[in-house]
Amino acid sequence: MPRILSLDYGIKRTGIAVTDEMQIIASGLTTVASNELILFLKDYFSKEKVEKVIIGEPKQMNGMPSESTPIIEKFIKHFLKEFPEMPLDRIDERFTSKMAFQTMIDSGLKKKQRQNKALVDEIAATIMLQDYMSKSRF
Template identity: 40%
Template sequence: MQEYARLIGIDVGKKRVGIAQTDLLKTIATPVGTFSPEEVFTEIKKINDQFPVEKFVIGWPLSLSGEEGSATQMVEKFIKKLRNYFPDIEIVKIDERYTSNQARTLMVEAGIPQKKRKEKGRVDRIAAAIILQNYLDSNSD
């Protein structure tokens, strides 16, 4: 494990991919942005060029009953592409059920106006941060 490196949280969607990153001490997750599936790998490379990325934490979209389906197949295709671009970086999948709802709740609590809360990209990048923070919280010493 590298002392100064980042973890990247990824919320994969059909139209947009939300990205979040940790600080260099890997304690806090912060939203980075929302990107098209075509441009997301360029953005991840920019982050990795700045400071090494130690691990990708990807939301695994199980159904409410915990089953895999078409959404998990889409994410699996994304993971294969990600492995091609970054073969030496570990990939971890975590259950992402309810993260979009949590993102919306957080925006309400933060006082973000309703019009801005409806921006899908905003929800996606906050969901990526929630996925990443959940991973950090469940793997802290």
């Protein structure tokens, strides 16, 4: 069974998470510079079977698109041009960064480790993917 990949896209960095081959567990994969993301994905897709990519959809508290929406939509256009056959889905990413930070606290990471924004992005991508998988099962 192919994997599902999740992207927490940002201007500087993108956190990436992926499921296992059985699509049961979501795990953080890595964080890459956003300007290198397409090259990373080309390499990853050549090595691993991926059935779908999930990208976070930033929204304000009232459900309206956030100010970063145009940046993500520009990336999505580029993604679809590079990978026209790859299914893409969106998921609300509100609170994922806060949840990721709380996860780091709960797991006992020291303050210096919690300042690693790349790790926050990777955990946020994992939270989005877990959320997506739990909603898709019903």
